[in-house]
Amino acid sequence: MAEQIQVTRSLFDxxxxxxxxxxxxxxxxxxxxxxxxxxxREYVDFAGGIAVSSLGHCHPAMVSALTEQAGKLWHLSNVLTNEPALRLASKLVQQTFAEKVFFANSGAEANEAAFKLARRWALEVHGEHKHEIISFSKSFHGRTFFTVTVGGQASYSDGFGPKPGAVLHAEFNNLDSVKALMSERTCAVVLEPIQGEGGIIPATQEFLDGVRALCDQHQALLVMDEVQTGVGRTGSLYAYMNYQVEPDILTTAKSLGGGFPIGAMLTTTEIAKHLKVGTHGTTYGGNPLACAVAEAVIDTINTPEVLQGVLAKEQLFRQRLAAINEQYQVFSEVRGKGMLLGAVLNEKYQGRARDFFLAAADHGLMALVAGVNVVRFAPSLVITEQDIQDGMDRFEQAVAQVVNAA
Known part of the structure; x- marks a missing residue:
């Protein structure tokens, strides 16, 4: 008989x-x-596993899809394809700009595939000189060594030896800073429509339009990292739809699996053809279990009721945050869209986002931070109004606790 292990927090250490x-x-x-x-002890979840649990916990559509598929087929390999992967890919193609899909297991892996594809496309179409990737300060694209180097937070990539080269960083929402770096050597510009880890900073329409035009002018690819913004989180299936600016490559993960690990890279047929047989791969990507769950997630979220509901819930969050702020004067603004919101601390509370995060936990609320000055909310897209109100009641108590302790 297997030994019964007593699980406590100290076991982690x-x-x-x-x-x-x-x-x-x-x-x-x-x-x-x-x-x-x-x-x-009960908690209201405004964190969503860092913008992952798009349908909350144990949603019946996801449980049903997983248990049904678990009784059929768990894993094959990329020597074979499977029905859930093909169904999911078809739905992603039907509902987006894309014509081809590559499945991975995470956002970092989807981005790794996107960056490799951009480099391979540039090499084969334009030549070896075209290899530079332009990203942005404060961006986040994953924790593999390539993606963390493309990301704009040096603290995540420092200390691991020489970094991958030909990666440049511009300033987000500053088109002139992009122009200054772009040349015939640029193979891709990589950006998040709303910077997540960087502080919930939405791109301006003018900026995205400008970056798209610069990419066209310099024959470079526009890669949109929608790992955090994708699958309904901003009230559209993907955030690029809000801007009506199409990328050449899009990456998606987090909400796509609703808690089951899956990522995907979406692109056009013309670009995709440069990942020929053998050029890239993954053992688990396109796994039948993950794809069956993700198909249920897409089917549930991609409806007018749910997408419009996301925007209605955003207004309720904003109303409650405004009322809390009127009383306690802690935030300078609330940024973001849909169920990806950041309450930005004012000058008096600079650097204290973690204090609010910890106080929220004391009062039975799971929240997030995005840097040291932003309290982040990324709950389920189908969170009930009652749960929002209860959670905000708890957050108000947390704010009061921090303010009164100051």
Whole structure:
């Protein structure tokens, strides 16, 4: 008989690599936008597993899809294809600009594929001189060495030896800074329509229009990282649709699987042909279990009711945050769109986002930060009005706690 292991928070320190510092409580059950820990304490979930749990916890459509597929087929390999992967790819193609899909297991892997494809396309179409990738300060594209180097936060890529070369960083929402870096050597410009980890900073329409025009002018690809903004989070299936600016390559993950690991890179037939047989691959990408769950997620989210509901819920969040701020004067603005919002701390509370995050947990609310000055909310897209109100009541108590302790 297998040994029964007593699971406590201290066990993490004994057996896990110390690159994380998780909370003291351990969640054991979730339902909708509520989570319970080992002691039975209930939390309202405004974090969504960092913008992942797009349908909350244990949504019946996801549970059904997973259990049905689990009884059929778990894994093959990329020597074979499978029905859930082909159905999901077909739906992504039908609903977006794209014509071809590559499946991976995470946003970082989807971005790794996108950056490799951009480089391969440039090499084969234009030659070896065209290899520079322009990204942006404060951007985030994953934790592989290539994606973390393209990301605009040096603290994540420093300390691991020589970095991949030919990666340049412009200033987000500053078109002149992009112009200054672009040349015939530029193979791709990579951006998030709303910078997530960088502080929930939406691109302006003028900026995105300008970057698209610069890419066309310099024969470079526009790569949009929609890992955090994709699959309904901004009230459209993908955020590029809000701007009516089409990318050449798009990456998606997080909400796509609703909690089951999956990522995807979407592109056109003309660009995709440069990833010939053998040029790129993944053992688990396109896994039948992941694709079956993601298909259920897409089917559930990509409806007028849910997408319009996201924008209605945004207004409720903004109203409650405005009322809290009227009383406690802690935020300078609320940025973002849909169910990806950032409450920006004013000058008096600079650098104290983590204090609000910890206070929220004290009052039974799971929230997030985006840097040291932004409290981030990325809940389920189908969170109920009651859960929003209850969560905001708890957040108000947390704000009061921080303010009164100052």
């Amino acid at each position: 004994d057996v896990m690599v110390p690159n994380y510092a998780p909370a003291k409580m351990i969640p054991v059950k979730g339902q909708g936008s509520r989570v319970w820990d080992q002691d039975g």
